[in-house]
Amino acid sequence: MGKEQLIIKDKEQTVIIAEFAIFPTSEGASVSRFVKEAVRVIEDSGLKSVTGGMSTVIEAPDLASLFRVIGQTDEALVKMGAKRIYVDLRIDHRLDKKATIESKLKAIGKS
Amino acid sequence: MGKEQLIIKDKEQTVIIAEFAIFPTSEGASVSRFVKEAVRVIEDSGLKSVTGGMSTVIEAPDLASLFRVIGQTDEALVKMGAKRIYVDLRIDHRLDKKATIESKLKAIGKS
Amino acid sequence: MGKEQLIIKDKEQTVIIAEFAIFPTSEGASVSRFVKEAVRVIEDSGLKSVTGGMSTVIEAPDLASLFRVIGQTDEALVKMGAKRIYVDLRIDHRLDKKATIESKLKAIGKS
Amino acid sequence: MGKEQLIIKDKEQTVIIAEFAIFPTSEGASVSRFVKEAVRVIEDSGLKSVTGGMSTVIEAPDLASLFRVIGQTDEALVKMGAKRIYVDLRIDHRLDKKATIESKLKAIGKS
Numbered sequence: 012m013g014k015e016q017l018i019i020k021d022k023e024q025t026v027i028i029a030e031f032a033i034f035p036t037s038e039g040a041s042v043s044r045f046v047k048e049a050v051r052v053i054e055d056s057g058l059k060s061v062t063g064g065m066s067t068v069i070e071a072p073d074l075a076s077l078f079r080v081i082g083q084t085d086e087a088l089v090k091m092g093a094k095r096i097y098v099d100l101r102i103d104h105r106l107d108k109k110a111t112i113e114s115k116l117k118a119i120g121k122s
Numbered sequence: 123m124g125k126e127q128l129i130i131k132d133k134e135q136t137v138i139i140a141e142f143a144i145f146p147t148s149e150g151a152s153v154s155r156f157v158k159e160a161v162r163v164i165e166d167s168g169l170k171s172v173t174g175g176m177s178t179v180i181e182a183p184d185l186a187s188l189f190r191v192i193g194q195t196d197e198a199l200v201k202m203g204a205k206r207i208y209v210d211l212r213i214d215h216r217l218d219k220k221a222t223i224e225s226k227l228k229a230i231g232k233s
Numbered sequence: 234m235g236k237e238q239l240i241i242k243d244k245e246q247t248v249i250i251a252e253f254a255i256f257p258t259s260e261g262a263s264v265s266r267f268v269k270e271a272v273r274v275i276e277d278s279g280l281k282s283v284t285g286g287m288s289t290v291i292e293a294p295d296l297a298s299l300f301r302v303i304g305q306t307d308e309a310l311v312k313m314g315a316k317r318i319y320v321d322l323r324i325d326h327r328l329d330k331k332a333t334i335e336s337k338l339k340a341i342g343k344s
Numbered sequence: 345m346g347k348e349q350l351i352i353k354d355k356e357q358t359v360i361i362a363e364f365a366i367f368p369t370s371e372g373a374s375v376s377r378f379v380k381e382a383v384r385v386i387e388d389s390g391l392k393s394v395t396g397g398m399s400t401v402i403e404a405p406d407l408a409s410l411f412r413v414i415g416q417t418d419e420a421l422v423k424m425g426a427k428r429i430y431v432d433l434r435i436d437h438r439l440d441k442k443a444t445i446e447s448k449l450k451a452i453g454k455s
Contacts, residue, residue, distance in 0.1 A: 036368075064223035147262065287399075
């Protein structure tokens with residue numbers, strides 16, 4: 012199954028939209044090489060994501076899928092030698108209707 | 123002075139990039155009318171902003187400018203009748219170089 | 234193995250300190266019955282935790298243990314009928330030394 | 345007016361409870377001297393506060409009072425030489441009743 016199909020499948024099942032940032036606080040002021048690697052790991056996961064100036068928004072079919080990719084970004088930063096890592100996460104778990112990044116932006120006139 | 127000029131001026135002075143969400147927790151599951159109004163207030167402030175699926179990223183020349191617009195969004199939600207309001211804010215205050223949303227995205231290969 | 238022993242074991246292995254809040258945004262302004270249940274789930278997990286006015290601080294031996302208990306609090310709120318759930322999480326993952334809630338407070342003169 | 349009176353006055357008027365962390369990401373893994381100074385600034389403000397393992401919870405009569413003290417902690421870290429500062433803030437603004445840290449903890453059986 013191709014990457015495009017995976018994304019379509021995920022979008023149909025989406026119940027979780029999360030906003031997520033991870034960065035080391037131990038490696039000096041410039042940490043873009045770590046953030047770049049974390050974004051690469053998120054994009055390789057097959058989950059739909061949009062990276063902005065402060066974080067990445069992720070659509071996931073369930074919490075387990077979201078936590079798996081967050082764990083993988085943390086592992087990636089550990090492998091790169093980060094000695095202290097900060098994770099900042101917000102989750103919007105909606106049960107009353109299927110929501111996506113696109114449907115949320117549309118609801119506020121932003122798509 | 124036009125809006126475009128204001129934005130250019132702000133970008134030159136930018137030292138603060140913030141990510142900000144505000145929503146009522148008292149008004150039921152659907153709160154897009156409140157979020158829409160908060161985004162309108164942010165955009166009317168003249169500060170550069172980008173709204174995503176979970177929050178709005180704002181460039182501000184200083185903390186006072188940022189807190190002013192956050193206060194205005196809170197006032198707007200109070201006027202709309204929200205009985206309990208949640209604010210979620212992260213600030214990246216960089217003193218070693220002028221950073222913008224664009225420069226941050228460029229640093230991770232995303233602009 | 235008793236609960237006390239479990240806690241001691243966890244503290245020895247602690248590499249993760251997290252701060253975590255979960256609440257419905259769909260159930261009106263008063264949500265203490267949901268928060269109370271989430272705190273009960275955290276305390277039943279065997280992980281050391283301290284609940285404050287806005288969130289609960291948790292010590293975990295690894296990310297998987299932390300994510301397991303967060304997933305359980307989310308499930309608990311779903312079972313209680315919450316239609317939209319918000320999760321707010323920060324993680325401090327330290328690899329340079331074993332940190333605990335107590336050691337962090339001691340370092341800033343607060344224990 | 346003494347400090348104790350100020351605190352009592354603030355508690356009567358409290359509508360804002362906030363959870364706040366500030367730390368440099370540019371100064372290496374150990375930042376307790378910066379956090380200690382930020383906590384000192386908060387405590388000198390006269391606002392009621394409780395410092396935990398990951399953040400400080402503050403009671404404020406209004407947003408302006410809260411933002412003033414956050415601005416002061418940021419200034420303090422700049423003076424100490426921090427080159428990049430991260431601020432993490434959540435605000436619970438309640439209009440349906442006067443809430444305090446104590447009343448929130450009591451509502452979930454934790455005071």
